Structure formats: C-alpha cells, structure tokens
Amino acid sequence: MATLPMIPELLRQLFRTPATNAFPAKYLPSSVTEFLAKVGRGEAAIHPPVPVPKDFRGKITYDPTGCTGCSLCAKVCPAHAIEVLKDEKRIRIYVSQCIFCSQCTDICPKGSLAMSDAFLLADENRYADHLIVE
Amino acid sequence: MSDDPQKKMTPYTVPIGPTHPALKEPVMFTFQMNGEQILKADFAPGQTHRGIEWMGMRRNPVQIVHLTDRICGICGVSHSLAFARAMEQIMEIEVPERADYVRTIIAEFERIQSHLLWAGVAAHELGFDTLLHLTWRVREQAMDTIELLTGNRVNYGIIQVGGVRRDFTPDQFPAIEETLQYYSDLKSKLLKIFLEDKTIQMRCRDCGVLSYDDALKLCTVGPTARASGLNMDVRVDYPFAAYGDLAIEPILPDAYMGETRGDVFDRIVVRLLEVDQSVDIIRQCLDRMPAGEVIAEPKLAKLLNQFKKAHGEALGRHEAPRGEVLHYVRMDGKEHPTSWKVKASSYSNLMSWIPMLEGEQIADIPIIVASIDPCLSCTDRVAVVRSGERGIMTKEELHRLSVEKTRRLSA
C-alpha cells in the first residue's frame, strides 16, 4: 500500500498557474528606484496589490472636527496607541503601536474614527509622519 | 559528561535549542546520547515569556479580549473564546444563541487552518517540502474565508465579552459553502497523499510512541491524547458555545486505521480526520443557525461600567486545535481583573515529549517534537528568576563583557 501518491499531483502542478500572489514586478529590476520611476512615467507596469475584503481593518483614520476629547477611545485601546491631548480636546494615534482591533471606532460616540484599507505601512521609523494620525 | 578523562565519554550530552533551525519553537532540549540513540531527554521551556498576564491585569476585559488574540499566532480565536467565556460566567451574561454559532464556526475554521499548517510543518520536518507547499496552498482557502468573515487573516478580533463583534452577512454564505465543498473534495486526496506515502510511513510509523497509559498519566490533551487512544474532547465532554446542539464524536485513530499505536503517524491521522470533522461541524452549524442578535451588550461603554460591578472567579475552557485551553479570571469589583491565568494546550502536552523521545534516534527529534504541535509562546507563562539572576545574557551584558575583555587584553 506504500506508494508515492504525490508524484501525479506534482506533474499536474506543472501545468497550473502558481497559487502565490504576483510580486509588483515580474523579475527583480536591477534598480528599484529606476523601475518605480519608469512606472511613474507609464513605461512599465506594476502588478497591483491584492485586493482586501470588505470591512478589512487597515490603517486608522481620524476626523478631528467632531471629536470632543472624551477619551473613551483611549480607554478601550488594548495597545495604548491613543494619546489624549487634554488641552486641545483631541487625540493622537500612533499607528506603529495600533493592533488594528477597531475597538476605538466602535466606541467613539462622534464617529470620528474609522479603519481604512491601507495596509502597506512598513517604515524604519516608527514615528514617521504617516504613522502618526492626528 | 564525566570529569574523569579515563572514563568513556558515553553518554554524551547534545543540547538543542533554545532557538534551533530544527525546532519551530524556542525551547531548550538536553539529550543524553549513546551514539545515535537518545537515552534521556530533558527540556526547559520559558524562553518566550512575554508577560501578557501582567499586561492584562492592568487593562479592562474589553482590552484584554484583543490581547488574548495575540497569545498565539495560530489560535486567533481559541484564547479569546476561553477568556470571554470566563468573563461571561463571572458577570452572568447570557450569550445570544446566534453568537454561539458564529463563535463555533470561526473556531472550526481555525481548526482547519491550524491542522493544515501543522501537517505542512510535519512534512517539512521530514524533508518533504513539496507536500509542505501543497498543504499550505490548500490552507489558504480557510485563511481567506476567515479574513472575509472577520476582517483579518490572523488576529480576527471577532470575540467580545458577551458575543461576537460581527455577524455573517447573507452574501458571505456562498463563500463559506464554497470553502466547505473545497475541503470535502480534498479529503480523500489529502488522506491518500499523507497516509499512503512511502516516506511518511517509513518515518512516522512506530516513531515517537506515546502509550495510552503515559498519555493518561501525563494529562495530555487534544489530538496528542486522542492519537494515543484517549477518548476526550472538551467539545464533547463539557459542551460550550453551540457544541452542545451538535453531533460530534471525538476522532480516534482506530476508527480509521483499525488500531491505535500512539505514534507520529496516528497523530497525522487524527489531525487530518479532524479537518473533515470541522467541515461537518460547520455544515451542522449553518443548518441550525438561529436568527437574532450576536452580542448581549452592544454598547461598549455600558459593558465597561458592568465590569466595575463584577465579583467572582471563573474558568473558561475551549477545545483549541492543540487541545484544551483554559483561562482563569478573578474580578474584584475593579475594572481590571485581580488575577488572570492562561493555560495553553501545549502546556499539558509538553511532558509527553520525554517518553516519546527516549529510545529514538537523533534524526527523529524534529518530527517528534513537532508531532504534538507545540506552541511555546502560548505556553510560556513564567520566567524563573533566582536571587535576581535570570541566567540570560542581555545585549547590554554581552556588550559589557566584550568591553571588559578588550580592556583586559590591552592592559
């Protein structure tokens, strides 16, 4: 009964399209910056990022206009990612600390917070401008 | 090792770990070897203690629920569910029935992806990387469904004290059905590829045997216990969530193989069959799922206030993919728990390594260690500190030593 049942499966796989997502460029360009510049000029095409599902929890967005500084959001934030600026009645969110639980958006009485579908957030500096939302 | 140079050097000691390419999890093994054969095995966990319970005792339960998602990288719902059930018992919250079904369905999808992940790792440990890629490819279907249902692939964030945070929408059901069909169709293929393969039989049959008695005495749980013939499953023995309404039988290897040997092979059999069992459970849930609310208290601010009135202690249990997980919580009328203790499933299973490993060969270590599907970052709850010494060198201490040596040499 001992056989090699994986062999037919492997042969079949030869004729299938790969299951993995495509990299932005098909082959690693000799210079990434040059390639991106080319993409900018419309001379080269890039594989678009994989679409995210509906109601995906990505980078947080904050609309300060309605915010009353009630600090409820900071109270339920598991990661202590929200700083309440008491005097200005505003908050500041450190995205590098956020764990994308979306709990603050649930509790906010003014609907000032929401989750976007941005997920390409890697940066060497955890306090980079795009990682601090205020 | 003996200090006497006259003495023969056997048994000699082979340390493996704390981090080692052959182990997917950080744990320190010390083997007494005679040639290729393991005479004695010992291990020391505690390398990945992160202080999550300490963090939890300074946070309110609504915050902790999302910390529990992160105790384990695979079980995104098991810990949350066990913790939420402990809180619900303390606060006497009645979870809406539909929420119980949503919880059950997500928990079973989690079991599917976890067991497939494990099967891939096991294949990889045997050097069968094509099979690793195949299982991880088919695992993606479950991951995608979880992402669709909860919003994220790994840290689902779906559990809340008193229910779940998201209900299924009608447009999601076709996708669920598609996934279930996908795994039903796959069942015979996976069983064939894993169980009829020559390599897997050679390496896993009668390797890493855990006898029924040892499994019982060492209090093993989950698939590790069932593969040794122990008929136990929290879902059946102490039904919770929707499991009480469903027809479930613990999966034992003799039902499929005709006998129980308690070896690595039997652990593969149990886990593969449980993938199919999970598909069946989800089907049953979809058939019976009642309509209605999915959370007892939708207003988070009100829930926060109720925590301040909560007094008492409770245990929350759940049959995670690796076995029973248990959360103990004590609330004393403050917003944060006075005590919170997590017992991950691997905690109960680690001791079974010793009888499994002794007598086997050094090359069998990776597959035997992997065969209980250990999850050490879940398990490590303490770091031993003796009179201020942890026995671990930090980067700073190493640096200091290095500077001292330079000074010594140049003096």
Ligand code: SF4
């Ligand atoms: S909960 Fe909403 S209104 Fe209150 S501080 Fe946070 S963002 Fe502002």
Ligand code: SF4
């Ligand atoms: S999404 Fe969660 S972790 Fe992030 S800021 Fe909101 S509450 Fe904090």
